[in-house]
Amino acid sequence: MWYIAYMSYTVRVRVGGLVQGIGYRPFVHRIAVKYGVQGYVRNMGDVGVEIVAQGDRDSVERFVRALKDEKPWLCKYSFFKVEVLEDSRVYRGFEIVKSSFKGSGKGVSYIPPDITVCDECLREMNDPADRHYQYAFTCCAQCGPRFTVISDVPYDRERTSMYEFPMCDECRREFYDIKDRRYNAQTICCPKCGPHLWLTDGTETIASDVDALKLAARLLDEGYILAIKGIGGCHLTCKTTCDDTVARLRHRRKKPQKPFAVMSPSIEAVLTYANPSESEIKLLKSFRRPIVVVKKKEPFPLSQHVSPGLDSIGVMLPYSGIHHLLLKWCSDPAYVMTSGNMPGLPMAISNTEILKTLYGVADYFLLHNREIVNRCDDSVVKIVGGETAFIRRSRGYVPEPIILDESFADIEAIAVGPLEASTCAVMSSGRVYLSQHIGDVNTLQGLEFLEYSLRHLMKIFKVQKPSVIASDLHPGFPSTSLAQKLAEEMGIALVRVQHHHAHMSALMAESRLSRNSIMVCITADGYGYGPSGEAWGGEVLLGGFSEYRRVGALHEYPLPGGDTATRRYGWIVAGLLHGELEEETLRKFLLEKCIGGFKHGIVEINAVLRILAAGNYIRTSSCGRFLDASACMLGVACKRTYRGEGAIKFEAAASNGDPERVKFKLDYRNDNGILKLDTKSLFIQVLDALKENIPRRHIAAAVHKALGQGLAYIASYTALEEGISTVGFSGGVAYNRLIVEYVRREIEKEGFKILLHKQVPPGDGGLSLGQLATACMKYME
Ligand SMILES: [Zn+2]
Ligand SMILES: [Zn+2]
Ligand SMILES: [Zn+2]
DSSP states (O other): OHHHHHTOEEEEEEEEEEOSSSSHHHHHHHHHHHHTOEEEEEEOGGGOEEEEEEEOHHHHHHHHHHHHHTOOTTOEEEEEEEEEESSOOOOOSEEEOOOOOTTSSSOOOOOOOOBOOOHHHHHHHTOTTSTTTTOTTOOBTTBBOOGGGBOSSSOOGGGBGGGGSOOOHHHHHHHHOTTSTTTTOTTOOOTTTSOOEEEESSSSEEEEHHHHHHHHHHHHHTTOOEEEEOSSSEEEEEESSOHHHHHHHHHHHTOSSOOOOEEOSSHHHHTTTBOOOHHHHHHHHSTTOOEEEEEBOSSOOSOTTSSTTOSEEEEEOOOSHHHHHHHHTOOSSOEEEEEOOOTTSOOOOSHHHHHHHHBTTBSEEEEESSOOSSOOOOOEEEEETTEEEEEEOOTTTTTOOEEOOGGGTTOOEEEOOOSSSBOOEEEETTEEEEOOOOBOOSSHHHHHHHHHHHHHHHHHTTOOSOSEEEEESOTTOHHHHHHHHHHHHHTOEEEEEOHHHHHHHHHHHHTTOOTTOOEEEEEEEEEEEOTTSOEEEEEEEEEOSSOEEEEEEEOOEEETTTHHHHHBHHHHHHHHHBTTBOHHHHHHHHHHHOGGGOSSHHHHHHHHHHHHHTTOOEEEOOHHHHHHHHHHHTTSOOBOSSTTHHHHHHHHHTTTOOGGGSOOOOOEEEETTEEEEOHHHHHHHHHHHHHTTOOHHHHHHHHHHHHHHHHHHHHHHHHHHHTOOEEEEESGGGGOHHHHHHHHHHHHHTTOEEEOOSSSOSSGGGHHHHHHHHHHHHHHO
């Protein structure tokens, strides 16, 4: 009797978050033994992990505390629920029991993102006595590739690209030993049984394994360009301290201006050329290892060709054994690591493809024989307004779900995203799984990648028969056609969602707002197809998931040439000044100040002026185009050679400016009940400031302030009228630190709460989430 009484304290702990595929259950087992409790632990699929612990009360409580205090380094709880079980059976020992999907909505497996090499594995890689010494594919239960190697579920070795590498006896022993840190780790391997590296010049193998790494390091330092196959794709790499080398890579890549990301061996090395803040350092060191956009040091000791015209640089730390070992033998503080793709196409991932597409671009190729199942670009983040803004949410984050409000729990849906910087998404049991970065889908390869990724997500998350598919409203997007095709194939409803409404919906969804919520949202970007085909891009919307009303905007201005103007900013300047200046004055101004924004000089200027005079143009409310035009007028950027170039350089130009040195007067117009900020009057004032020879950094700062204040004024005016307390900010312009700061100040000054993105990109990479949320709500009505 005394025995039962003594053992009578039993608790059930349910945990969710990043708790699977990271050696969590062996950890629980270990601390159960340590604190002397009985019971079990088991995976519950997508609803987390269940633990039952029994023992004397003191031990059980210490065990529960240890679940938090001693948890594995990358374990992250999204919930942690403890309940005392009154009436329980008596357990003997502590077991890891078979996975159970009972009680879970769908029985979906949890699939972890790719995880950087852990310290313990790194130590082994540097220990001459260890059998993993200098082995680039070393990993354990807590680290290594996951999403990029998984071809199907459940997550077992035979459904990963490690299938081709059967474990040797020693690896097998570790795999089955519960006390070993490689217990049940699906992707472990060693030099004896795992993948191998080699270095080639494209025709023959020059070196293998460690020798290949050492030689690759030497070639990099000698100024050669290398293609390096890694975890989710392939990088083009070169040293950063030599102008000629970086310029050569730019020339071969046909990317004259696009900033290159770099990789440094350590934070100490980063600090020699950049000034990351404490929170940026934390992000750099996190197990997800994203590229973090940080401030450059002035004077900048690396080649100016690395990120020309910008005050920032994208930096990352090594995340695979290949990078760690390679950089160990290199001597520069940083190396360019840019995606190995040709413009507009997805990154090459197979050895044949890498050799084919990058032949002539790279001098040497460092390859390996493990297949990349899922292409996955590096994630890119920037701290904006104190929040982590995703420029690209990909490796290290995908496929972790975004959890929505419970009103979304009962529907399954899929979404295809927009046209550029795209992602797709699937939803099941109130969780949205966003794909990795797909990029542009206006090429055949891009569209194929989109369809493959969508079908792959449907397979691994068991979304077999969704009720609805969502796309953009634009009838001409290839993604819209794909959605149509899939809707017919599956016999399901297609809902086309307006671009800016989807931005707002994405923000509402990730903020876990409930189905009847209403908010005011600033959605500012480059372009989105309006409900009647208008070219929207600087909008203030009022509404919820299923309906919205346009309550404010930047006043529409002429955009002669449409798409051409997005590439040659002189055209936008002409549009904004058309009608404000005499034609001759305008011609003279464009010729003298904005000639770089036209490809064919005066002939092209004359053509644009003729188009404007004939009234043969569309009008746009685009905030992105306004920033491009401002950049052109100030001589900061004249043409687009990469997405967002004008706006990004314009932000950089404003970074040390004092907006108070220029006073802009903001004019608003009521256009049929829609409050609009007068863009032409603002632009004329920019021109006037320029004539007064005010330093351009001050003018640039003042334009940022004017746009931020203008949009925020319209939003808070509406919020006040409608009695709404929260104002959101979404769209690509929400990457702009200055505009976000001015919007925030204005909104908070008026007593409202501002909502920014935290989990998905504010830009078009987050759009598939909004498409899903809106389509579901419309479908359920
Ligand atoms: Zn490890
Ligand atoms: Zn082995
Ligand atoms: Zn957009």
